[in-house]
Amino acid sequence: MIRRATDQDWLHIWPFFSQIVAAGETYAYPEDLDRQTGRALWMEEPPGETVVALEGDTVLGSAKMGPNRPGRGAHVSTASFMVDPAHTGGGVGRALGQYAVDWARSAGFHSMQFNAVVETNTAAVELWQSLGFTIAGTVPEAFDHPTNGLVGLHVMYRRL
C-alpha cells in the first residue's frame, strides 16, 4: 500500500533514510544530516508530495516527487526513492517508481527527470529503464563512491 506520508511517518523513514545516506552509495546528500534537516529535505510540500510504501504498519520505503525546476522548467517532474535495505528485492522500489510516474502524469507534468542516478547503482538504473526511462547522458566521475571511487552520474528521463 502506498499513501501520502504524514509527519508521524517521518520517524519511521528516518532510520533507513539515514542508513542509506551514511552508506554513501546512491545519494549526494549532505553528510551532516540530522533528523530535522533530513526531514526538511525529504518531506515535500505541495505541489510536491512524499509517500510511504507500507506492509501492514511497517514502512518499507518512501518516495518524494515534485517539479524538477521552477519557472520554465516546472513542466518536468522529478522524484527520489529510498527503500529500507531490510526490504529490498521485494518490488517496493518498482511500486514506488510506478506510483511516482502515475502521480506526475495525473498532475499534468510533461515528463520526469532523474538528475543524478549513480551509474554503479545498476539495480536502480535497470529498474528505471524497465519503467520507460532512458539515459539522456552521463557526467563522468561526478559521484565519489565509497568503494568504487569516482563514478558517473546518469541523467535519466521519460515522457509521460
Next chain:
Amino acid sequence: MIRRATDQDWLHIWPFFSQIVAAGETYAYPEDLDRQTGRALWMEEPPGETVVALEGDTVLGSAKMGPNRPGRGAHVSTASFMVDPAHTGGGVGRALGQYAVDWARSAGFHSMQFNAVVETNTAAVELWQSLGFTIAGTVPEAFDHPTNGLVGLHVMYRRL
C-alpha cells in the same frame, strides 16, 4: 576587471538579472522573483562566490560559482552567468567563464558541470565548448522557451 561582488553590487546586478529572468530564454528561475529573493538566489555564501565584471564603475555582468551538489558530489563545481544585455558581445561572458574555471581549479574542484544550458542559447553553448566543456547529454523538451516552445536542456561539463 572581475572581483568578488559586494552587497552594494547587487543593486547594479538586479536590473539586468531581472530583465534576463523576465525574458525567459535562458534560465528556469521562479517567475515571481523580487529583489530580495533574487538576491538570495544569486549572491553565494562561502564556499561559493559571486563576482562582478566591471568597466570602470559599470557592472557589465555577474557570475556565481560553488559546489554543484553536497556530500559525495561536492568535488564537482557549477557556475551561472548573467551579462547585461546592453553589454553582450564584448567578451564579458567569456571573461566570466574563464574566471569561474580558474576559480574552481584553484579551489581544488575536480570538474565543473552546468546542469541546464538551454539548447537554443547557441551563443552560450558555443562559448562553453570553446572553454573546454562538452555536452554530456540533452534532456529533450525540458525548457519552455517563450518563442521556440519546448526545447532541450544540455548538461555540460569539463574536467579541471
